């Protein structure tokens with residue numbers, strides 16, 4: 300794949316509400332200050348159009364500045380943010396989103412997610428109603444969730460009649476979440492993978508990944524990101540390094556065989572940390 304600084308060769312998908320989303324995005328966790336702005340602009344120059352931020356990353360201003368300073372028009376970009384746990388509730392979600400838009404210097408978010416369900420707080424349905432209202436007001440094009448389980452998704456749909464467009468979940472070869480992806484497919488929810496590269500903590504040395512990389516003449520990180528596409532997810536790898544940004548986005552010129560996908564999924568061993576959304580809560 301070759302990309303000029305003004306165009307992107309990243310293919311797109313259609314969400315259940317008809318919106319178009321790039322098939323890979325740039326995670327921005329820990330991209331802060333001037334260095335972070337530079338890294339995000341580099342990502343846009345390298346073809347990324349989906350930028351994933353959150354109130355809790357404390358970098359919405361940096362993302363907004365990068366959007367303004369980049370050479371790509373705002374309408375070509377797809378900006379995602381997330382409502383933090385401390386802003387759960389109907390009115391709080393609307394206020395939180397207005398504040399996010401002000402920090403981002405945007406009139407509209409392309410996708411807004413409930414960051415964590417925080418079940419002990421018991422407010423994620425009200426938060427979801429707030430997102431539905433924001434979509435009706437045109438402040439957000441698509442709405443979704445993050446770290447939601449199958450019963451939580453069923454509850455949202457049963458109580459509001461609105462199916463999330465996206466569920467952004469921990470997903471990598473060590474935690475392939477096969478059943479949740481199948482459920483998403485059955486109800487039309489797009490899976491997004493967070494920490495898709497397992498934060499470069501040893502995954503790339505695993506034999507099925509190294510062997511597939513050799514077979515296809517690509518890097519292990521590209522095999523991992525291609526695996527996400529093959530299992531039906533949309534990865535949002537974070538890299539502040541322009542060379543790795545380009546490498547990570549260059550995954551549309553090869554595919555993995557079903558046997559390679561199965562071998563990589565066979566690396567399953569569990570979550571990176573103990574961030575089970577039934578018990579792990581973030582405010």
Ligand SMILES: NC(=O)C1=CN([C@@H]2O[C@H](COP(=O)(O)OP(=O)(O)OC[C@H]3O[C@@H](n4cnc5c(N)ncnc54)[C@H](OP(=O)(O)O)[C@@H]3O)[C@@H](O)[C@H]2O)C=CC1
Nearest residue numbers: 326327328351493494495496497498499520536537538539
């Ligand atoms: N909804 C949620 O609860 C969560 C959402 N997220 C989102 O998902 C995004 C991605 O997840 P994240 O946790 O950042 O982890 P990733 O799996 O994307 O890994 C990022 C790490 O891998 C390194 N890296 C990137 N590309 C390569 C490569 N080709 N070769 C070697 N190392 C590489 C990066 O370093 P370098 O920058 O130096 O390249 C960085 O240290 C986040 O940035 C955030 O937007 C993350 C966690 C939770």
Ligand SMILES: O=C(O)C(=O)[C@@H](O)[C@H](O)C(=O)CO
Nearest residue numbers: 328353355414415493574581
């Ligand atoms: O990055 C995110 O979206 C998070 O929710 C993080 O807080 C994540 O849980 C983490 O990286 C904590 O170390």
